[in-house]
Amino acid sequence: MRLLPDLVLTPHGWVADCAVAITDGRIAFVGPVRAVEPGDVRLPGRALLPGTVNAHCHTFQSLLRGLGDDLDFMGWRDRVLYPFSERLDRDGIALGAAFAFAEMLRHGATTCVDFFYLNDDGNENAEAVIEAARRVGIRLVLARALYDWEGAPKRYRESVPEAPRRVASLIAAHRHDDTIRVQPAPHSAHGASAAMIRAGWEVAEEADTPFHIHVAEGQYEGQRTLAEHGATPIRYLDTLGVLGPRTIAVHCVWLEDDEIALMAARGAALAYCPSSNMFLGDGITRVTEMLAAGIRVGLGTDGGCTNNRLSVFEEMRMTSLLQRVRHLDGAVLGARAAFDLGTRSGAALLGLETATIAPGQLADLVAVDLDDPSLHPRTDLLASVVYAMSPQAITDVWVHGRRVVEHGRLTTVDMDELLTRIRSLTTGWRL
Ligand SMILES: [Zn+2]
Secondary structure (H helix, E strand, O other): OEEEEEEEEEOOEEEEOEEEEEEOOEEEEEEEOOOOOOOOEEEEEEEEEEOEEEEEEOHHHHHHOOOOOOOOHHHHHHHHHHHHHOOOOHHHHHHHHHHHHHHHHHOOEEEEEEEEOOOOOOOHHHHHHHHHHHHHOOEEEEEEEEOOOOOOOHHHOOOOOHHHHHHHHHHHHOOOOOOEEEEEEEOEOOOOOHHHHHHHHHHHHHHOOOEEEEEOOOHHHHHHHHHHHOOOHHHHHHHOOOOOOOEEEEEOOOOOHHHHHHHHHHOOEEEEOHHHHHHOOOOOOOHHHHHHOOOOEEEOOOOOOOOOOOOHHHHHHHHHHHHHHHHOOOOOOOHHHHHHHHHHHHHHHHOOOOOOOOOOOEOOEEEEEOOOHHHOOOOOHHHHHHHOOOHHHEEEEEEOOEEEEEOOEEOOOOHHHHHHHHHHHHOOOOO
């Protein structure tokens, strides 16, 4: 199959009259169109971009959207997250995942990390999320959590021998899937014991995967880790031996200068969630300093009830704007840098060959309507995509070569039916 848009965003910039050929889920060829062939998909008036990579999300949280929007972090956690996540059975978890995946695809996110912790002492719930991803048609990295802090709901918690054994078996079960990866994810320095964090690391080493962990989202976390373990979060993780090139540290809002230097020295990466950090009033991650130190960065939306949007294009914009506010400088972190974080850089942290339109890369693509008012005037199209583009401009999406959004509508699931089920499940949910 070949796609024939007006413009293609390649690593070298925009190219006109360019075909993108797809074979077995990968881009086989990017180059000039000599003649239109049978089976070509013509996309007049569209530009083709790489699909975006959502490096951190919790999909079930989309079902909690709107419940505690004006609470602080502790209020949100204790009055919304903990009690309402207890209402979800396996069907509810799968429904929340499908809902979030559907919304992300319509916003041009073709890969999603679901940091998943409603495990109920097994892998069946995670498998239900994986099945939902396959059905809706998104590329999924299931960051399978390991959690043993007794303050959290029981269904999040597992024992140290059981959790890593289950994560390892889930990784093995999906190792050869085209669109699914499983990676270990101890919840955080406060949500997982030292033994649990270490056990998750060993699974990552054994299976040679990335390793996800929440780090220093709120100020209280640093104080608590310091009080309990005698070190701030990054130093603590380093003493456990779990800070390295496979580490994806989520948030990192409250790091000291030498923690940034330590992350850089160890090669650890950041999954940055600017909208969520703003929404919960967490603070501002020092992304420009982290990038300058050589730390690799991807962008995440975080859960649907702490953002409350699920668009990586939105996170590109917020990344740039928030750093400008912090530095009082409108020249900081420009459109190209922000676009890179939400695409190629995020894919690289996850170990995925996606988010670049080039031969050999996975065929995860987004078409945007060049006639959309938000992309006018046509001065700097990439800057307009980052700062100005309306979600309505996204018309078509392909994941692994499968067209999952066509003319703005999902091809894989019935959105009306999905929304009917969401309304029925959440009827009467109030604080
Ligand atoms: Zn998170």
